[in-house]
Amino acid sequence: MAAPAWAAALVDGLCAAAGVPPPILRWRHARRNASSGVTRLEAGTVAVTAGTDALDQQLTLLHEVAHWLAPSPRHRGRTTHHGSDFYAIAFRLYRDHGIPDAEVLAREGGRYPAALRHARTLGLEGAEEAWHGRREALRERARVRRAPRVLVAEHRVRLVRDGRWTRCAVCGVRVVGPTLARLRRRSGRHIVLATG
Ligand SMILES: [Zn+2]
Numbered sequence: 174m175a176a177p178a179w180a181a182a183l184v185d186g187l188c189a190a191a192g193v194p195p196p197i198l199r200w201r202h203a204r205r206n207a208s209s210g211v212t213r214l215e216a217g218t219v220a221v222t223a224g225t226d227a228l229d230q231q232l233t234l235l236h237e238v239a240h241w242l243a244p245s246p247r248h249r250g251r252t253t254h255h256g257s258d259f260y261a262i263a264f265r266l267y268r269d270h271g272i273p274d275a276e277v278l279a280r281e282g283g284r285y286p287a288a289l290r291h292a293r294t295l296g297l298e299g300a301e302e303a304w305h306g307r308r309e310a311l312r313e314r315a316r317v318r319r320a321p322r323v324l325v326a327e328h329r330v331r332l333v334r335d336g337r338w339t340r341c342a343v344c345g346v347r348v349v350g351p352t353l354a355r356l357r358r359r360s361g362r363h364i365v366l367a368t369g
């Protein structure tokens with residue numbers, strides 16, 4: 174499908190301004206809100222699957238044009254697609270085309286969380302808060318993950334033989350060595366926690 178006129182004009186204009194030959198622009202529609210895109214430098218194409226949200230179409234197209242204008246650097250055999258060079262261009266394009274910083278942070282940051290770090294470095298409005306907010310969320314998630322869950326509630330250990338081993342009959346934990354010797358002398362209590 175032919176790209177809409179605004180998209181073709183946008184790509185041609187940006188490439189002309191940068192002195193870069195324009196890509197072949199491929200365009201198709203999807204019945205969803207968000208758009209997605211892919212840039213293939215070797216094939217010379219920028220392909221956009223356009224969702225229904227106009228702003229997202231524009232942001233996605235500009236994102237891909239930024240890839241086209243700023244080929245990803247390779248470092249130790251790895252290609253960095255969304256590094257600082259990329260975002261220096263992408264964020265400038267978004268701003269030049271009137272996409273509010275808050276929208277950029279929400280959309281770009283939602284897809285590529287690392288974008289928030291670059292947005293902060295490049296001084297987008299609200300990036301500092303968005304970056305801190307995400308860090309807090311990650312910390313909170315890690316904290317919740319680390320909190321131990323009780324697998325078996327606290328109980329009095331009841332030793333039973335299991336072949337050549339001794340186990341606690343309540344939770345099944347194998348009891349060995351000094352702990353076994355101690356539990357044989359006097360009763361003890363168990364609680365089984367899981368982390369992770
Ligand atoms: Zn990208």
Ligand SMILES: [Zn+2]
Nearest residue numbers: 341343344363
């Ligand atoms: Zn037990």
